[in-house]
Amino acid sequence: MTAVEEHTILEFRGRMLMMTVLHLKTLALDALHAQLDKSLQESPDWLRDVPIVLDLPAEGEVSVVELALVLEALRDRDMNLVAVATGTAMPEQEVRALGLGVVTLGDQRTNASRQEKSAARAETPLSTEPAGAAQQTRERIETMVIDQPVRSGQQIYSRGDLIVLAPVGTGAELLADGHIHVYGNLRGRALAGVRGDSSARIFCQQLNAELVSIAGHYRVAEDLPESWRNQPVQISLDGEAMQFMPLKAR
Incomplete structure (x- = not known):
């Protein structure tokens, strides 16, 4: 046969x-x-x-x-x-x-009302504010601090810097006009400088993100350097290239 x-x-x-x-x-x-x-x-x-x-x-x-x-x-x-x-x-x-x-x-x-209370000053008829164009002279008008875990399906936006004092779960999304600080494990998406501020940075204690983005330049999980996974890191832009550096100077 x-x-x-x-x-x-x-x-x-x-x-x-x-x-x-x-x-x-x-x-x-x-x-x-x-x-x-x-x-x-x-x-x-x-x-x-x-x-x-x-x-x-x-x-x-x-x-x-x-x-x-x-x-x-x-x-x-x-x-x-x-x-x-x-x-x-x-x-x-x-x-x-x-x-x-x-x-x-x-x-x-279920989580929307809790987020809206903490982000009341940032509300518009479109609650998900899209990333913005180049605005290098933007003044950061506020810093938002989140002290609870950000869970799957939650989306948090800050018109200034965003500080999260807890882990960020898979499927969660952080957006900020300025810097993003995560004092825990970053498993979701983090988009800093969403209005085009290329000087914005992302800081986290443990990098396991689905996506990181600064001023529209992004990398998905598959493109993150293996040497920085599970590591404390700060992410910045050098021109159009995304740079990964230790969170603390060695």
Whole structure:
């Protein structure tokens, strides 16, 4: 009997994909258009490439027409929408009919109110503030301190520096206009200088990040130097090159 070589045309691979959650507090189109244009004007190009999950307002029912108009506004701005978060009053089949998947964000809604209290001064109709364009003379207007673990699904943004006195879990995301300090294990995503400040740095006691970014220049987990994994490190930019240095001078 002749052995027949089996050829498969598809293969499933386990891989962690980076996605950003865009939380909309309103579906009012005038306000949405204005905020989108302002945010994208300040954003680097990478925001248009990253997969985005749309988190709709938790209160009230969303109609197919309302969602379709929101999707049109976002897609007209080249935003890469892939899914809508569960928990809306809109049936999943209607979401899928508009060309999007449906995903679960875990305990993000549970944690949202706690984050908003600590970040009240940073609120806008788009609670996930995208990374911004070059703004080298930016004044850091505040420093936010988080003293609890940042868990999967949580997203924290600071208009100044961000200091986390606890571990940052896989699936969590930190964003800051200035520096990011993590006094623990950094397993999630850390994006410093999101409005384009290339002098911003990331400091952590233990580097196991899914993604690190400074002023739009980023590296994902697979691209992090092996010699710096699980190590205390500070990360900075030298031109467009990301530099990794010991947290303390040797």
